[in-house]
Amino acid sequence: MHHFFYKDGELFCEDVSLKKIASEVGTPCYIYSHATLTHHFRVFDGSFDAVPHIICFAVKANSNIGVLHVLGKLGAGADIVSGGELYRARKAGIPADRIVYSGVGKTIEEIDYALGEGILMFNIESSQELKVINERAGALGTKAPIAIRVNPDVDPRTHPYISTGMKKNKFGIDVDLALEEYRRAMELEHVEIVGVDCHIGSQLTELPPFVDALRRLKVLIERLHDIGISIRYLDLGGGLGIPYSDEKPPHPSEYAEALLHELKGVPYTLIFEPGRVIAGNAGILLTRILYIKETPLKKFLIVDAAMNDLIRPSLYGAYHHIQPVEIDGSRGEEIVDIVGPICETSDFLARDRKLQKCNSGEYLAVMSAGAYGFTMSSNYNSRPRAAEVLVKGDKYEVVRQRESWEDLVRLERIPTF
Ligand SMILES: *Cc1c(COP(=O)(O)O)cnc(C)c1O
Secondary structure, eight states: OOSEEEETTEEEETTEEHHHHHHHHOSSEEEEEHHHHHHHHHHHHHTTTTSOEEEEEETTTOOOHHHHHHHHHTTOEEEESSHHHHHHHHHTTOOGGGEEEOOTTOOHHHHHHHHHHTOSEEEEOSHHHHHHHHHHHHHTTOOEEEEEEEEOOOOOOSOGGGBOSSTTSSSSEEHHHHHHHHHHHHHOTTEEEEEEEOOOBSSBOOSHHHHHHHHHHHHHHHHHHHTTOOOSEEEOOOOBOOOSSSOOOOOHHHHHHHHHHHOTTOOSEEEEOOOHHHHGGGEEEEEEEEEEEEOSSOEEEEESOOTTTOOHHHHHOOOOOEEESBOOGGGOEEEEEEEOSSSSTTOEEEEEEEEEOOOTTOEEEEOSOSSSSGGGOOOGGGOOOOEEEEEETTEEEEEEOOOOHHHHHTTOOOOOO
16 A cells, blocks of 8 residues: 555656656655555554554664654654664654664674663674673663574575575574573673564565464573563564565554464563565655667666665566656557666666656656665765655655765865875
């Protein structure tokens, strides 16, 4: 469900014409729908109404402080994976006691910052990290609330680059070794065990991997109970997929039902870390056709957005639906590659795609680009990063300015020698 639709043949975000945004803000440009973000958050949150829970939006999916602020006001917490994300979440007004910190490589500087802010919990990913967090908490005269991120060894049946809960992945602590790690944590003076955590992957389109992981965690929680550890939080991570093309991921209410079925009467608060399912279909990437180029083999639409703006097609071969901003049924369709200006063959947004016949100067909307879009963008080929716009009803605001050429070199120096 989203609020991007055609009105008299022209694509709108809520009540704002995309052509209007393109002419005023320029392209390439990310456009997010306030109503869609709100709807997605409320549906997910509401699905767990029956039990105590906290929805910690995965900041890496969309870290614009304007977007985080909208979600924070709806009651969202944040799942962060760096000090930078903690800074953003706090800037956006998300309370520290709704922030969980995941990630395999937390630095001392980041750990100290999170301890100082008083976050809800650290999701521990290794024995060494546990030791360092204990030391830092001791040095700062505090106690670090921790959960151990368990690697439950389940196959999420998603793209290998975004599967995180298998034995061969770098994430979490093997479920068979987790009990030992908890025992070690019990001995540590400056950590307080508050939870159990897992996150098995992203863009999952079926429920069994989630349920299998949960069952393994339940066994662990029972064993923990036997050794005198009772947890306050069970963090089940994120990962629920969205329809990019013809995927049929479970609805959040089905996801909730399947999990809650396994969790009847449990005394702890559930934490979820959804990213994509909240923001993915709430954003698009708006781009303009620069040139149309025909080779003996192919027809290319060369657009002003590239792999530096949206890397998912190049990185994962991901599919994004692409729609003309203005539809004209009389033109007919053709098969094209939609490519950017970057000097890489992998710089494509779509290959062999059937699209309405278009002319240069016209606009295209790359759909489902609200998650892992702007956040994965770069300055490759010295391309300034795109603007980001948030639409609410008939209003829109630029929530991140387009970078300038000056911005590209702002932090650089020509050496004196
Ligand atoms: C990426 C990530 C998420 C969010 O995943 P989605 O598929 O966007 O829901 C949640 N938790 C952790 C630890 C992550 O790394």
